[in-house]
Amino acid sequence: MAIEAEALQAILKQHIKVDATGLSPAVASAFVTGFDEAVEAIRSALAEDTARAAEGWEPIETAPRNKAIQVYVPHLDYYGNEGVYAGMLVDMGTGLRWMTFAWAMGRDMNEEVLPTHWRPLPAPPALPLTKEAADANR
Numbered sequence: 569m570a571i572e573a574e575a576l577q578a579i580l581k582q583h584i585k586v587d588a589t590g591l592s593p594a595v596a597s598a599f600v601t602g603f604d605e606a607v608e609a610i611r612s613a614l615a616e617d618t619a620r621a622a623e624g625w626e627p628i629e630t631a632p633r634n635k636a637i638q639v640y641v642p643h644l645d646y647y648g649n650e651g652v653y654a655g656m657l658v659d660m661g662t663g664l665r666w667m668t669f670a671w672a673m674g675r676d677m678n679e680e681v682l683p684t685h686w687r688p689l690p691a692p693p694a695l696p697l698t699k700e701a702a703d704a705n706r
Contacts, residue, residue: 580603580607623687624688625685625686627684628684631683633658633664634656637654637686638687638688638689639686640686641682641684
């Protein structure tokens with residue numbers, strides 16, 4: 569979903585309210601800052617989500633349990649993989665927890681480092697036909 573910065577700024581200004589009762593306008597305006605930065609941050613996040621959706625990424629809330637999948641962990645770029653790891657949402661009967669197979673090698677992920685998106689693992693490569701199978705297909 570593409571949204572212009574100006575439209576996003578208008579939405580923020582429409583919905584964010586400040587009670588500046590009794591303050592002069594010059595003083596009241598100092599209490600609300602960072603609109604432009606917020607607009608850029610939100611626009612960047614929306615663009616990233618749009619790009620990830622185009623690559624087959626789904627919101628992490630929809631991830632299957634107890635099944636190996638690819639997970640995206642923002643700002644976790646070990647080994648040059650740009651935050652993409654094989655992982656699993658594990659339910660061992662005592663609660664759910666995320667585990668990865670690359671970062672932390674099977675250890676639980678902590679609350680500060682959690683995936684935000686997931687997608688199925690890619691299909692394995694096709695195996696070459698054995699000589700017998702190739703002969704049978706002739």
